[in-house]
Amino acid sequence: MWVKICGITRRDDAMNAAALGADALGFVFTQSPRRVAPGSVSPWIREITGIEKVAVFTTEPVEEIIAVCDGMGIDTVQLHAEPAGDHERLSRRYGIIYAMDEYRQERMPVFPCRILIDASRGTGMMGEWKERDVPYILAGGLNPDNVREAVRKARPSGVDVSSGVEAVPGIKDPGKLENFIREARL
Secondary structure, eight states: OEEEEOOOOSHHHHHHHHHTTOSEEEEEOSSSTTBOOHHHHTTTGGGOOSSEEEEEESSOOHHHHHHHHTTTTOOEEEESSOOSSOHHHHHHHSEEEEEEOTTSOOOOOSSOOEEEEETTTTSOOOOOOOOOSSOOEEESSOOTTTHHHHHHHHOOSEEEESGGGEEETTEEOHHHHHHHHHHHTO
8 A cells, every 4th residue: 555644744753654664755845734835844844755746736837846955856746736837847757647537527528647636625624435446545524533434335446545654734743644554454
């Protein structure tokens, strides 16, 4: 089970999630309580190796996304809407995760990507856990107490968590991180 820990705001949380076996770290560069400024993570983000680094955006244009990500060692860009601009240019530089709301009828993007389904649109609310016709990443309302059941019911290819492993907004709880990763893979 692929596991992404999102909403990383501190170096210590990133290093701990990587050491505990997370597959990816998410850095939010758009409007969110967990938003980070590129300058606050750029001094240490390249130190983290052997793990996928995901930059999260909503409606920012392609040029802005590239300007933020260039030079930081970002592997993947997570989009919550199709950005304005040259999609091909973006997908040539980075892997793409496209976040979709399970309740809205959205068309699949025209660029190659992995799909993330988050009914909460980043608010931490739990959505419906069900199998899909395509491999996808499940997000929304997951925590160490429910992730095993969510994986059993929905059979996603991966899971994504942010607030469900926090001590307080923006600060990850080491025990919750460890339990989440373990439970997701049981």
